[in-house]
Amino acid sequence: MLTKRIIPCLDVDHGRVKKGVNFVNLTDVGDPTEIARAYEAQGADELVFLDITATNEKRKAIVDTIASVASQVFMPLTVGGGVNTVADMQALLKAGADKVALNSAAVANPDLIRQGAEKFGAQCIVVAIDVRYQASQDRYQVVVNGGRKPVDLDALEWAQTAVAAGAGELLVTSMDKDGTKSGFDLPLYQALTQVVDVPIVASGGCGAIADFTNLFEETQVDAGLAASVFHFGELTIPQVKATLKAKGVTVR
Amino acid sequence: MIVIIDYDTGNTLNVKKALDYLNIDNQLSADPAEILAADGLILPGVGAFQKAMVALEERQLVPVLQQAAASGKPMLGICLGMQLLFETGYEFGITPGLGLLPGVVVPIPSKPGFKVPHMGWNQNQAQQQNPFAAVFDQENTYFVHSYYVQTAAKNIVATTDYSVAIPSIVQRNNVVGMQFHPEKSGQVGLAGLTAFKEMVNDARVPRN
Numbered sequence: 001m002l003t004k005r006i007i008p009c010l011d012v013d014h015g016r017v018k019k020g021v022n023f024v025n026l027t028d029v030g031d032p033t034e035i036a037r038a039y040e041a042q043g044a045d046e047l048v049f050l051d052i053t054a055t056n057e058k059r060k061a062i063v064d065t066i067a068s069v070a071s072q073v074f075m076p077l078t079v080g081g082g083v084n085t086v087a088d089m090q091a092l093l094k095a096g097a098d099k100v101a102l103n104s105a106a107v108a109n110p111d112l113i114r115q116g117a118e119k120f121g122a123q124c125i126v127v128a129i130d131v132r133y134q135a136s137q138d139r140y141q142v143v144v145n146g147g148r149k150p151v152d153l154d155a156l157e158w159a160q161t162a163v164a165a166g167a168g169e170l171l172v173t174s175m176d177k178d179g180t181k182s183g184f185d186l187p188l189y190q191a192l193t194q195v196v197d198v199p200i201v202a203s204g205g206c207g208a209i210a211d212f213t214n215l216f217e218e219t220q221v222d223a224g225l226a227a228s229v230f231h232f233g234e235l236t237i238p239q240v241k242a243t244l245k246a247k248g249v250t251v252r
Numbered sequence: 253m254i255v256i257i258d259y260d261t262g263n264t265l266n267v268k269k270a271l272d273y274l275n276i277d278n279q280l281s282a283d284p285a286e287i288l289a290a291d292g293l294i295l296p297g298v299g300a301f302q303k304a305m306v307a308l309e310e311r312q313l314v315p316v317l318q319q320a321a322a323s324g325k326p327m328l329g330i331c332l333g334m335q336l337l338f339e340t341g342y343e344f345g346i347t348p349g350l351g352l353l354p355g356v357v358v359p360i361p362s363k364p365g366f367k368v369p370h371m372g373w374n375q376n377q378a379q380q381q382n383p384f385a386a387v388f389d390q391e392n393t394y395f396v397h398s399y400y401v402q403t404a405a406k407n408i409v410a411t412t413d414y415s416v417a418i419p420s421i422v423q424r425n426n427v428v429g430m431q432f433h434p435e436k437s438g439q440v441g442l443a444g445l446t447a448f449k450e451m452v453n454d455a456r457v458p459r460n
Contacts, residue, residue, distance in 0.1 A: 001375070001414075002370065002371075002372045002373070003372060003375075003392060005373065040438055045372070045373055070266060070269055071272070074266075074269075074270055074436055074437070074438055074439075075436055075437075075438050093262065094265065096265065096266055098266075098396075098436065120262065121262070121299050122369075123298075123369050123371060123396045124262070168371070198367065199371055199372070220365075222372065223372075252373045
């Protein structure tokens with residue numbers, strides 16, 4: 001059986017991991033390669049790097065970071081944050097990324113998904129969707145620009161559009177849950193898995209091991225992503241996997 | 253020296269990075285003389301069967317790889333590179349492969365609960381004993397593919413379960429294939445590449 005994936009997410013700014021990672025034995029808490037190696041040793045199934053560099057050297061810095069990580073760490077790597085063009089995708093994939101995540105740029109120009117999928121294969125193209133529940137219309141609304149700007153787009157419709165255009169995976173973050181540590185947005189993922197058939201990575205809200213258990217018992221998503229609970233050692237990947245295994249969830 | 257066949261496919265550089273990390277002597281090449289002089293060959297591959305065969309044909313590498321395999325040179329196909337070792341691919345029509353192993357490449361059946369592509373970590377079960385089975389039996393490795401190989405049981409070293417038993421490692425004599433990505437499968441994947449290096453070393457040493 002295909003295993004459910006547990007994915008730590010690293011925010012990278014100018015080649016440095018932004019929120020320090022609090023593991024023992026790290027000599028440099030901001031070094032992406034060292035952190036990636038530590039997560040590989042813990043049994044992470046994949047790593048997501050989110051480039052939050054806000055300057056013009058942006059692209060070069062993240063490409064160098066990925067090239068460095070990929071020469072030392074041999075596991076699937078996904079990179080997102082400011083991927084705007086086919087050239088951006090190509091540079092990251094060539095540096096050693098396995099997948100690139102498109103977000104705001106894909107909302108602005110959905111054809112970018114098709115261009116990427118045609119050139120590199122759908123399995124390389126992740127569409128990242130940040131969503132917020134919009135009570136007035138009883139729907140999940142897409143937000144862009146790092147979760148700051150709502151757009152008039154239904155997230156479930158956008159998910160289907162993105163998959164039709166060639167997205168091989170969706171990385172869906174609940175902005176309502178993000179940072180709350182109150183658990184994943186289960187109704188969101190239940191709804192999403194009804195309308196698309198590509199793998200879905202759930203993100204936002206993880207605060208405890210039970211949140212992963214609930215996610216995989218209550219929804220059909222393929223992976224759970226978290227950042228701070230892993231970085232600050234509140235949870236370890238072996239703990240999460242041991243609990244999941246005891247509950248009958250297939251993990252590596 | 254192991255030559256990684258360089259024909260403009262996705263995972264070539266990641267395979268090189270893994271060999272470099274393991275201090276295994278290697279180079280990228282599409283040059284027939286270098287390929288035929290190598291001690292072992294790795295054929296990487298990501299993408300579509302037909303497009304990859306066209307890329308090999310454009311570089312006039314099909315007869316070169318066939319000659320290298322016939323000479324007994326150890327050869328490892330990875331992911332699509334494994335599928336290309338077989339006789340026929342059924343992806344966007346019918347495309348002849350390299351024909352180094354008997355069998356065909358067909359779509360993974362689409363069933364509820366089994367999304368295609370088969371993407372993620374899945375467990376290998378050894379179907380016979382050999383050095384690759386010893387490395388990978390009961391181990392999870394990273395797969396990304398929509399098609400799979402059908403071949404005789406005697407060529408199947410290991411399988412992985414995904415609604416059907418997918419051959420995950422195949423071998424006949426000097427020709428080996430891995431459906432997963434050893435270069436993305438962590439320490440166990442690196443151990444598999446090391447096992448291939450040992451196969452190359454053994455083939456190079458004259459035996460009495």
